[in-house]
Amino acid sequence: MDLYEYQGKELLRRFGIETLEGLVAKTPEEAREAAEQLGGGTVAVKAQVLTGGRGKAGGIKVVKEPGEAEEAAREILGMDIGGHEVKQVLVEAGAEITSEMYLSILVDRTEKKPLILFSTEGGVDIEEVSERNPEAIVKIYVDPLVGLLPYQVRELSFGAGLEGDVAKGVGKVLSDLYKAFTESDASLVEINPLVATEDGRVLALDSKVTVDNSSLFRHSDIADLHDEEAADPEEQRAQEAGLQYVKLDGDVGILGNGAGLVMSTLDVVAQAGGEPANFCDVGGGANADEISEALDIVTANKQVKSVLFNIFGGITRGDEVARGLLSALERSEINLPIVVRLDGTNADEGREILAENTPENVYTEETMLDAAKKAVELARDGGR
Amino acid sequence: MAILVDNETRLVVQGITGREGKFHTGRMVESGTNVVAGVTPGKGGQEYEGVPVFNTMEEAVEETGANASVVFVPAAFSADAIFEALDFGMSTVCCITEGVPVHDMMRVANYWRIRHATLIGPNCPGVISPGKANVSIMPADIFTPGNLGVVSRSGTLTYQIVNELTQRDIGQSTAVGIGGDPIIGTNFIEILEQFEADPETECVVMIGEIGGNAEQNAAEYVQSEMTKPVVAYIAGFTAPEGKTMGHAGAIVSGGESTAEAKSEALQRAGIRAATNPSEVAELVAEALGTSS
Numbered sequence: 001m002d003l004y005e006y007q008g009k010e011l012l013r014r015f016g017i018e019t020l021e022g023l024v025a026k027t028p029e030e031a032r033e034a035a036e037q038l039g040g041g042t043v044a045v046k047a048q049v050l051t052g053g054r055g056k057a058g059g060i061k062v063v064k065e066p067g068e069a070e071e072a073a074r075e076i077l078g079m080d081i082g083g084h085e086v087k088q089v090l091v092e093a094g095a096e097i098t099s100e101m102y103l104s105i106l107v108d109r110t111e112k113k114p115l116i117l118f119s120t121e122g123g124v125d126i127e128e129v130s131e132r133n134p135e136a137i138v139k140i141y142v143d144p145l146v147g148l149l150p151y152q153v154r155e156l157s158f159g160a161g162l163e164g165d166v167a168k169g170v171g172k173v174l175s176d177l178y179k180a181f182t183e184s185d186a187s188l189v190e191i192n193p194l195v196a197t198e199d200g201r202v203l204a205l206d207s208k209v210t211v212d213n214s215s216l217f218r219h220s221d222i223a224d225l226h227d228e229e230a231a232d233p234e235e236q237r238a239q240e241a242g243l244q245y246v247k248l249d250g251d252v253g254i255l256g257n258g259a260g261l262v263m264s265t266l267d268v269v270a271q272a273g274g275e276p277a278n279f280c281d282v283g284g285g286a287n288a289d290e291i292s293e294a295l296d297i298v299t300a301n302k303q304v305k306s307v308l309f310n311i312f313g314g315i316t317r318g319d320e321v322a323r324g325l326l327s328a329l330e331r332s333e334i335n336l337p338i339v340v341r342l343d344g345t346n347a348d349e350g351r352e353i354l355a356e357n358t359p360e361n362v363y364t365e366e367t368m369l370d371a372a373k374k375a376v377e378l379a380r381d382g383g384r
Numbered sequence: 385m386a387i388l389v390d391n392e393t394r395l396v397v398q399g400i401t402g403r404e405g406k407f408h409t410g411r412m413v414e415s416g417t418n419v420v421a422g423v424t425p426g427k428g429g430q431e432y433e434g435v436p437v438f439n440t441m442e443e444a445v446e447e448t449g450a451n452a453s454v455v456f457v458p459a460a461f462s463a464d465a466i467f468e469a470l471d472f473g474m475s476t477v478c479c480i481t482e483g484v485p486v487h488d489m490m491r492v493a494n495y496w497r498i499r500h501a502t503l504i505g506p507n508c509p510g511v512i513s514p515g516k517a518n519v520s521i522m523p524a525d526i527f528t529p530g531n532l533g534v535v536s537r538s539g540t541l542t543y544q545i546v547n548e549l550t551q552r553d554i555g556q557s558t559a560v561g562i563g564g565d566p567i568i569g570t571n572f573i574e575i576l577e578q579f580e581a582d583p584e585t586e587c588v589v590m591i592g593e594i595g596g597n598a599e600q601n602a603a604e605y606v607q608s609e610m611t612k613p614v615v616a617y618i619a620g621f622t623a624p625e626g627k628t629m630g631h632a633g634a635i636v637s638g639g640e641s642t643a644e645a646k647s648e649a650l651q652r653a654g655i656r657a658a659t660n661p662s663e664v665a666e667l668v669a670e671a672l673g674t675s676s
Contacts, residue, residue, distance in 0.1 A: 051626075107486055109566050109596040109633070112493040127638065144490040185487050187566070214632060215485040217460060244630040248622070259564060259630025260538020260593060263619040267643075268660050270622045279623075281630045314523035314543050315411070344547055345523055368544075369660060 001211045004048045006090045007225050008207030012191075015180040017173055018203045022092035024048070031073030034091035035066035042094035045072040049084040050230060057081045062094070084230065095203065099166070100193035102126055103173065104208075105181045107188070108141065114181060116140040116148075116174065118156050122193030148178040169202030170194070184222065185215030234278075234297050241293045243280060250275025251379045253298040253336075255291075256310035257282055265310045268368050274376030277304045292328035299334050306378035307338040308371055318342050318350030326357055337378040339363045341371035385584040386513035386558045387533070387575070388476050388502060389417075389452060393517040396421045396441065396450040396474070398457055398465045400432050404480070405456035408521050409433050412454075415524035417517045420448040441472040454510060454519050455479040462506060463488035470497040478519050479505035479569070483632075489567040503569025507632065509539035509561035520561070530555015532668060533579035535572055536591035537564050537598075537631070541619060541661065545591065548665040554672065557585040564631025566595070572602035580610050587613045587671050589664060590655075592646055594620035595633045599646040607653035613671040616650050617658045618643045 023034035047059030061072040100122035108115040238245030365371035400422025428439035510520025514527040592599040
């Protein structure tokens with residue numbers, strides 16, 4: 001789960017990391033009031049979206065007085081940044097910055113350890129820095145059973161050539177950030193830029209925090225921050241139904257059992273010249289309720305012109321799946337063409353059951369490739 | 385031979401009294417696995433599917449001489465169960481549970497005792513050596529004994545591919561589902577090493593997907609260290625960036641994690657890569673010289 005910048009900063013402050021004073025605004029008027037409350041001087045008006053690239057998209061504006069803050073907010077609110085509509089801005093006080101740095105902690109999948117990345121080149125994309133000047137990045141792995149050790153903090157400081165107040169300040173931020181990372185079960189905490197100010201402070205000017213979804217059960221305060229409105233309505237509904245669903249741009253709706261099989265089905269549809277409309281994993285069972293809910297969610301997307309249902313009968317046998325599917329179809333009122341491909345244990349029995357009772361809009365195919373071709377063809381013919 | 389589990393396996397089911405634990409214990413026993421004990425704290429003294437239940441791993445091991453465990457314990461307590469299994473000398477621990485916190489798994493994966501054991505999973509279908517032992521939730525009926533090793537990050541995709549292999553009379557030595565989470569115990573390379581050393585295994589199928597760079601590391605290993613032929617398949621070419629595709633670990637986040645990057649690495653390493661699941665069986669038949 002990704003946090004908005006202002007939520008991430010709230011979390012960082014709880015662990016002792018300093019940020020600039022800021023207020024969230026949902027209207028241009030609120031932005032003006034926020035700027036007034038912050039002293040009426042220079043402020044930054046920043047789009048709050050769960051995606052990157054907002055600076056380049058014009059989602060951050062620095063202004064000199066509250067009237068300008070209102071104007072800036074009017075421009076930014078409602079803006080579309082990478083498919084995300086801006087619904088709130090963070091109005092933040094200004095600061096006299098002397099240097100910009102980069103600091104993050106992430107989960108390294110290969111080493112299976114937290115990895116700290118630090119660079120004195122802040123404010124730019126870290127992947128860019130790593131390509132252009134890999135030596136500018138200090139990397140430190142932490143043993144999760146031991147935690148961050150003081151010598152590792154010193155290593156970072158000396159490795160990056162930091163001195164004086166900045167070295168001390170960055171060291172403290174790193175210790176606090178590691179605590180925030182572990183105690184919040186984060187998979188990423190990133191401060192870019194981390195800045196040093198003229199008065200000798202080290203502050204988080206931005207924040208990007210991703211919390212491990214599997215750990216939300218022990219962080220109800222963070223789970224409550226989930227913004228249902230920002231999620232796609234079908235994705236939200238699927239999540240509530242316990243289904244794995246991701247919306248895509250195409251017109252062939254796809255369902256199947258098992259993440260790998262469904263991912264592979266999307267690929268095969270694309271190879272057959274079609275465009276998948278979604279990813280939907282209905283899980284291992286053949287429960288008619290689950291299947292009908294999944295079918296409803298997939299076909300609620302108006303772009304969908306045909307549906308491909310790809311099932312491999314394992315422990316749940318093919319005949320059970322076929323019965324579940326038929327009873328789901330009886331209940332829903334889907335007129336779109338549905339291609340069913342059934343394989344695995346008792347697939348023949350399952351196909352027989354389908355053949356005897358198939359509604360007109362249901363087609364059965366034996367192989368994944370044939371099923372994909374058929375679904376793509378039907379979508380081209382206009383589907384509904 | 386086979387790898388990880390075989391006729392010598394004496395299995396403990398951790399979380400045997402839960403719904404999943406109970407159901408799959410029955411299936412594992414049915415498919416010939418020597419399930420010697422179950423562990424559920426507070427349920428010691430009971431019996432499930434003819435298997436005695438103990439309160440602790442210590443007791444279970446003492447009483448039954450168990451040497452491997454499979455974990456069905458709920459996600460919040462899975463790491464604790466794995467630590468317990470490692471502390472009492474299990475050589476193979478297979479964690480089926482989905483949704484284990486990533487930070488818990490980082491601690492488990494760095495625990496010193498893990499060096500003396502093989503941890504499979506979490507969020508995996510388990511391990512099966514057809515005809516010998518089934519330490520998994522996989523449908524045993526679609527497998528048949530033979531000389532092909534299978535290692536995969538996905539469950540149903542494995543069944544799909546194995547089913548087609550079995551239909552072509554290509555049997556399997558062992559099939560290992562390593563799991564779909566970002567942090568897993570054993571990755572492709574460790575399993576490939578074991579297949580390379582296993583006299584029964586003649587060829588290996590590797591099934592990967594988007595997320596991380598385990599496939600690239602495996603490709604390098606295959607090129608430099610392996611003598612046996614490897615056939616690969618990667619899923620997720622159509623996955624958008626930043627979206628979790630069912631498995632917590634299946635997410636495109638930067639260059640290396642895409643299906644294209646993985647596929648290119650496989651090609652560079654000279655590994656045969658199938659473009660769809662059905663092609664895997666064809667490529668394996670070619671590699672084994674049994675194509676008709």
